[in-house]
Amino acid sequence: MLLCLITIVFGGHAWAKSPTRVIDGDTIALNGIVYRLHGIDAPEAGQKCRKPDGKSSWDCGKAAISALEGLVLGQTVDCDDRGQDGYGRTIAVCKVAGKDINAMMVASGYAWAFRKYSNDYVDLEDRAHQNNIGVWITDKVTAPWDYRAELWKLGQQEAPDGCPIKGNISENGLIYHTPWSPWYKKTKIDVKQGERWFCDEAQALKAGWRAPYWGR
Incomplete structure (x- = not known):
């Protein structure tokens, strides 16, 4: 880095x-x-x-x-x-x-x-x-706000209870992925391991998760 x-x-x-x-x-x-x-x-x-x-x-x-x-x-x-x-x-x-x-x-x-x-x-x-x-x-x-809105709707359709943010636990800690994250589709949620779904970013942040870093 x-x-x-x-x-x-x-x-x-x-x-x-x-x-x-x-x-x-x-x-x-x-x-x-x-x-x-x-x-x-x-x-x-x-x-x-x-x-x-x-x-x-x-x-x-x-x-x-x-x-x-x-x-x-x-x-x-x-x-x-x-x-x-x-x-x-x-x-x-x-x-x-x-x-x-x-x-x-x-x-x-x-x-x-x-x-x-x-x-x-x-x-x-x-x-x-x-x-x-x-x-x-x-x-x-496509403006980024339109890009996010489109993927958010798609994520809601597939996520439990319409809450599309994935709270993943990895070697880098508690990381959440929004539907527009490059790793979103690759990220699998295992609730038995403490991973979870969030309805919005504020909820994820309050629970102790953070957004991923995409820069070097």
Whole structure:
């Protein structure tokens, strides 16, 4: 696992540098705290996007993770604190050398402006779209929130009591997999071994499970 150094800033005071890791294309973890990048939504780890030919696809989710790693690994990153979301993650704008990482992810076409929550990066998304950058190499692209919603419905149809999140116990601890996890179909739940199903991520987190890390 590659590590970088990150400085968290609260109230204008910088805390000590500590190792961090990229969880996915819009999330970082530091000292047991998960930071969700404000105003953006990146493709999910297992998400694929269509190529211009309309037939083949590419791993846009993995590409987004690599893009974020390229921005932060080996760099000093400053993050602010904008409160928490419904999953206990701290919402933050993070910067490297004064440059907005959130903005760079959208400008490079590896994340959407999360318009449901913020309009801060809408212009950057529109520009990336116009220039056919990143996920915008074709107009036939599924936004991550639509991707999640579609797989969630499919997972509910197959899961016990309509609760599709799989709480797996592995050598890495208590890990939960949502229906859009790359390992979802491969993960089998054995309730006799203490594994279980969850109806939402908040329930899984409260029970002590965590989301998987997809970055290096």
